Amino acid sequence: MKTYGGKVLFLDRSDINTDEIIPAKYLTEISKEALKPHMLEDLKMQGFDPQSPIVREAKVVVTRANFGCGSSREHAPWVFEVNDINVVIASSFARIFRQNMFNCGMLAIELSEGVIEELFEHRAADASIAIDFEKDRLTITSAKGTKAFTYSIAEFDKALVKAGGWVEFADSKY
Amino acid sequence: MAMTLAEKVFRAHLREEPFPGTKVLNVDVVLCHEITTPVAINDLVARGKDRVFDPEKIKVVIDHVTPAKDTKTAVQGKILRDWARRHNIRDFFDIGRNGVCHAIFPEKGYIRPGYTVIMGDSHTCTHGAFGAFAAGVGTTDLEVGILKGVCSFRAPETIRVNINGNLPEGVYAKDVILKVIKTLTVKGATDCVIEFRGAVVDVMSMESRMTLCNMAIEAGGTSGICMPDEVTLEYLWPFISSDYKDKGAAIADFRKWWSDEGCRYSRVLDIDVSELAPQVTYGFKPDEVKDVTEMEGTPVDQVYIGSCTNGRIEDLRVAAAYLKGRQISPLVRGVVSPATPRIFRQADDEGIIGIFMDAGFCVTNPTCGACLGMSNGVLAPGEVCASTTNRNFSGRMGKGGTVHLLSPAVAAVTAIEGKIADPRKFKKETI
Ligand code: SF4
Numbered sequence: 001m002k003t004y005g006g007k008v009l010f011l012d013r014s015d016i017n018t019d020e021i022i023p024a025k026y027l028t029e030i031s032k033e034a035l036k037p038h039m040l041e042d043l044k045m046q047g048f049d050p051q052s053p054i055v056r057e058a059k060v061v062v063t064r065a066n067f068g069c070g071s072s073r074e075h076a077p078w079v080f081e082v083n084d085i086n087v088v089i090a091s092s093f094a095r096i097f098r099q100n101m102f103n104c105g106m107l108a109i110e111l112s113e114g115v116i117e118e119l120f121e122h123r124a125a126d127a128s129i130a131i132d133f134e135k136d137r138l139t140i141t142s143a144k145g146t147k148a149f150t151y152s153i154a155e156f157d158k159a160l161v162k163a164g165g166w167v168e169f170a171d172s173k174y
Numbered sequence: 175m176a177m178t179l180a181e182k183v184f185r186a187h188l189r190e191e192p193f194p195g196t197k198v199l200n201v202d203v204v205l206c207h208e209i210t211t212p213v214a215i216n217d218l219v220a221r222g223k224d225r226v227f228d229p230e231k232i233k234v235v236i237d238h239v240t241p242a243k244d245t246k247t248a249v250q251g252k253i254l255r256d257w258a259r260r261h262n263i264r265d266f267f268d269i270g271r272n273g274v275c276h277a278i279f280p281e282k283g284y285i286r287p288g289y290t291v292i293m294g295d296s297h298t299c300t301h302g303a304f305g306a307f308a309a310g311v312g313t314t315d316l317e318v319g320i321l322k323g324v325c326s327f328r329a330p331e332t333i334r335v336n337i338n339g340n341l342p343e344g345v346y347a348k349d350v351i352l353k354v355i356k357t358l359t360v361k362g363a364t365d366c367v368i369e370f371r372g373a374v375v376d377v378m379s380m381e382s383r384m385t386l387c388n389m390a391i392e393a394g395g396t397s398g399i400c401m402p403d404e405v406t407l408e409y410l411w412p413f414i415s416s417d418y419k420d421k422g423a424a425i426a427d428f429r430k431w432w433s434d435e436g437c438r439y440s441r442v443l444d445i446d447v448s449e450l451a452p453q454v455t456y457g458f459k460p461d462e463v464k465d466v467t468e469m470e471g472t473p474v475d476q477v478y479i480g481s482c483t484n485g486r487i488e489d490l491r492v493a494a495a496y497l498k499g500r501q502i503s504p505l506v507r508g509v510v511s512p513a514t515p516r517i518f519r520q521a522d523d524e525g526i527i528g529i530f531m532d533a534g535f536c537v538t539n540p541t542c543g544a545c546l547g548m549s550n551g552v553l554a555p556g557e558v559c560a561s562t563t564n565r566n567f568s569g570r571m572g573k574g575g576t577v578h579l580l581s582p583a584v585a586a587v588t589a590i591e592g593k594i595a596d597p598r599k600f601k602k603e604t605i
Contacts, residue, residue, distance in 0.1 A: 100312035
């Protein structure tokens with residue numbers, strides 16, 4: 001299993017699509033590593049700088065609704081993975097992106113809009129999130145304080161994460 | 175129990191339910207192209223699992239960047255080509271015979287009612303037009319599909335969209351689906367399939383139904399779906415005639431997939447299109463849609479006609495009917511890409527290619543090209559394109575560029591005017 005948790009990158013927008021996460025022009029790369037410098041390069045969000053230190057240091061993304069919509073490109077989870085971001089927390093995900101995350105052994109955690117709002121309250125204060133995968137629990141810590149939340153992940157998706165992804169799971173089973 | 179078409183397809187293909195809510199389905203066709211498949215192939219090789227579950231059920235095309243534009247795209251093509259040869263995958267369409275995946279695979283008769291179809295491409299939902307469950311997946315799902323012929327899904331809910339009334343002159347399937355997306359929003363159909371029903375769909379060609387289903391994903395939908403009927407039958411008959419005693423037997427067989435009377439829909443939407451105006455997107459999301467009258471006069475730098483949404487013969491015919499005998503504005507670059515070689519040939523036979531060329535369009539070979547900003551018409555920063563494609567995301571057709579999604583009719587008259595125009599104000603010629 002991968003390691004989950006760390007500094008948080010807050011992306012305060014809904015409907016962030018996979019073209020914004022990794023533009024199509026990099027889809028000619030056939031190694032994941034080559035994607036690394038281009039994470040969120042085309043994200044359209046006021047004041048966002050893909051080169052800022054927090055983008056490079058983050059281990060967790062917290063965002064709004066319908067994250068990862070658009071193209072099916074698994075390059076979107078991959079560009080997070082090679083930048084050590086193995087967790088995305090949102091109020092909802094596009095189906096293909098969500099499945100791609102779990103298929104790669106990464107976490108796509110869905111929380112209510114209210115809880116997402118609570119997480120966003122820590123935005124200005126150098127927040128980090130710890131994940132307890134076994135207990136389905138996350139804890140946010142910042143200058144504002146510490147608070148824990150529970151979440152739920154489908155049993156199948158949990159099994160994929162434990163098995164190290166869908167290829168190994170399916171090949172041993174079917 | 176009354177079931178939807180999607181539920182029937184799930185039942186017929188269920189391999190197992192490893193956990194509550196997760197269905198692992200047997201897949202009838204795995205479609206592949208050169209953007210998402212080479213990474214899957216490399217990963218399978220690296221894992222020591224370079225196998226395919228059934229070479230006859232895997233269909234492959236090079237379509238996104240073809241001919242290759244540089245070394246990287248040439249390598250993607252080569253990985254796919256070598257793999258298809260090594261595994262004896264005979265339905266492989268390389269340069270000269272290749273076209274946009276969601277146009278060429280249906281054209282070859284590979285998609286049938288009741289099928290399960292996956293591809294590492296979000297617009298795989300197009301194929302639901304044949305009464306199939308067709309879903310875009312990521313590279314890992316594609317890998318498992320190639321290796322094992324299975325795919326996992328959550329059982330989808332079905333949203334039924336009834337399209338009623340009569341399509342007015344100058345208004346087409348593209349306008350209908352833009353209107354539907356505007357109504358559902360970009361996430362309104364997440365984890366759902368969208369079933370397109372109603373009098374308007376009943377009389378639509380397969381091409382128009384594919385245009386509808388193609389953009390189901392833009393509302394978050396897993397698959398678009400149409401009921402397989404006489405129109406489906408006529409399209410497929412050359413490929414299935416030996417499987418049935420006669421057409422009546424085929425129709426009866428198709429009929430068993432239809433959603434039952436009294437089945438459960440998560441939502442039913444009624445849209446009357448009799449007063450619908452041509453639709454045009456404005457922002458960077460496909461649900462940001464306005465009537466053409468509100469967008470008229472917006473200057474554009476390029477007009478693109480093509481893609482898996484609107485690059486089929488019917489689309490080219492419509493555009494040509496507006497373009498015949500006219501010239502496009504000198505301020506506009508016109509690019510048209512017939513979606514497959516057969517469509518190209520047919521358009522040529524009907525004089526449509528000549529009409530485009532006389533009007534000042536550049537006619538390219540069948541390819542995705544500009545649709546995803548990889549080749550054949552990438553925009554410069556600040557430029558605007560009126561496009562018959564399906565995504566208006568920021569930077570989609572080139573960093574800093576803007577795309578307005580619209581129908582081939584709006585595209586054609588926009589090219590003439592150099593700014594977004596209303597086809598209802600133009601005369602169509604017979605071609
Ligand atoms: S035409 Fe555009 S949307 Fe369709 S498959 Fe090609 S790149 Fe994707």
